[in-house]
Amino acid sequence: MLTDKITEKIKNSLLNDPRFADLDFSNLLLSIPRNPDHGDFSTNFAMINSSRLKSKPIDLAQEMLNLLKKSDDSFFQDISIEKPGFINFVISNKIYQRYLADVVLQGVDYGSGIHNNKKVLIEFVSANPTGLLHLGHLRNAAVGDSIARILKFSGYDVVKEYYVNDYGNQVRLLGESLKERVLEKLKLDFNIPEGGYKGDYLIDVAETLLLTKDSRSILKEETAFFSNFAISCLTKEIEKDLEDLDINFDSWYSEKEKIHDSDSVINIKKLIMSANGLYKKEKAEWIKTSEYGDNDDWVITKSDDSSTYFMNDIAYHHDKFLRGFDKIVNVWGADHHSHISRLKASMKLLSNDLSKLDFVLIQFVRLIKDGQDVSMSKRSGTYTTIKDMLNEFNKDLVRFMMVSRSSDSHFDFDLDKCREGSDDNPIFYIQYASARINSILNKHDLNKDDTKSVDLSLLTEEKEIKLIKKILSFPDTVEEASGTMSPHKIAFYLQELAAIFHSYYKSTKVLIENDELSKARILLLSSIKIVFVNGLNLLGVSSPERM
RNA sequence: GCGCCAGUAGCUCAGCUGGAUAGAGCAAAGCACUUCUAAUGCUUAGGUCGGGGGUUCGAAUCCCUCCUGGCGUACCA
DSSP states (O other): OHHHHHHHHHHHHHTTSGGGTTSOGGGOOOBOOSSGGGOSEEEOHHHHHTTTTTSOHHHHHHHHHHHHHHHOOSSEEEEEEETTTEEEEEEOHHHHHHHHHHHHHHGGGTTOOOOTTOEEEEEOOOOOTTSOOBHHHHHHHHHHHHHHHHHHHTTOEEEEEEEEOOOSHHHHHHHHHHHHHHHHHTTOOOOOOTTOOOOTHHHHHHHHHHHHSOHHHHHTSOHHHHHHHHHHHHHHHHHHHHHHTTOOOSEEEEHIIIIISSSHHHHHHHHHHHTTOEEEETTEEEEOGGGGTOSSOEEEEOTTSOBOHHHHHHHHHHHHHHTTOSEEEEEEEGGGHHHHHHHHHHHHHTTOOGGGEEEEEEOOEEEEETTEEOSSOTTTSOOOBHHHHHHHSOHHHHHHHHHSSOTTSOEEEETGGGSTTOSSOHHHHHHHHHHHHHHHHHHSOOOHHHHHHOOGGGOOSHHHHHHHHHHHTHHHHHHHHHHHTOHHHHHHHHHHHHHHHHHHHHHOOSSOSOHHHHHHHHHHHHHHHHHHHHHHHHTTOOOOSOO
């Protein structure tokens, strides 16, 4: 990465002087100044260390500048200091050109990083399989999957997991509701139970069930049979919806199988007891989370002896730790934020390493259609499903919009403004840029040998240098998005790159008489295309060949 | 009451591990298609970063406080 190289060069030159030898060089951060007059990169390292070295920031910057200039081998075109103590760097064009040549060679790997294949478990969506996926799950799905893609690209070994809530009261109710729908189908009296599932989708499930065997033997079955059938059908539907969004899970973790059909809960309870973290009160069992950082204690076993949802969640998360991951990420809806502190407390009680545990909270997104809030249809009391959504809007648009904002800010998503052809549609803006490049490359592309012989020093136009700089900052953007688990940083980056490209496209012709220059520009475009493809892929968005 | 997230241009939002003159898109006003894709480009206008204190060389960013909005606050999951 270019920034790594620069940091290394600065560090090496400063280490020549014993005075700087014991500085904390992890504080040596480079930023890209907003104002281009301040160079390509800038550091506040002198200001940060001025008090420790007992010098005025500007004097310290001057000392550093002298060392830097002394050891520079024309990597930098210019190094300068600016009050109150910034050191600004301008990189030589030939360095930019050299790095640009690598982009095409790296191809699909360009921008990827190294994190030693540390193992990450990321759990997201995990919607209860008692219904279909609806808009409330959409942002979680898109953000979770993009984070997974980004982590993987930046060098982690990622497992994507869906926790299937296939046990408990809700599941029983689902089974009972399905049985009533079967009765309905058979034109018999039916009555969906109090608190049951009234959605039409169970009618479809009932129809499917009736195809499997004769109705008389179906009606003899226990509730569990209906529950199991419904869960299996709906899980398949969920899986299919996710596939339509290009989201695939590596692991479907069944609560019933992994937690209830095993001794998991009993074992965890023993662990809690041996940590002296459990007590009885009013016929229930409580966990002493208040002693580990939460405000309250919580019930883990109800007075009827069944375990609470929280107990199951403790068992599930403890198991995540047992499975040996270096990093455990939970992508949760913001309505679950209050669970974080109690889950952390319980994991601490069980002596797990909390630094491995990470949460991404997804705030609600309000969907506006025809000027109306359609996040939930108030009239029918039903949710708009992801199926409905994908019938009307293409996957790329939906996914891009869902990750185009920081996940901890709630935002309004106006569908009408984002329709195809609309001016307010950033994904088409980006894809269009990519398609424009394709159309040029289709007319004239370079073969491998050409690539090596291209003279990139011919790329001297202001916009060309700007494009090169932007392309070369892609790996840093990926690393930043990975470190903060923020897909929107990729989305913004791609829009900026597209903007610079469109402007360049308008002002400068690529396929021209001057063959050498033309080749250099084609190589530049090939690099941009690689960034578009790699970047959009991180968001689960395609890069169409033409539009 | 308590907790979490948010409040930045008319609208939707970036910028928040403190940095230099606060940005983008849309909307508004004007301009550019004999051209490798006009789903584009160029120009203009638009701001007391919710209010008030504090911390320091420097605050949209950190701390305190108040106001406003969203979401939570079960022996439901």
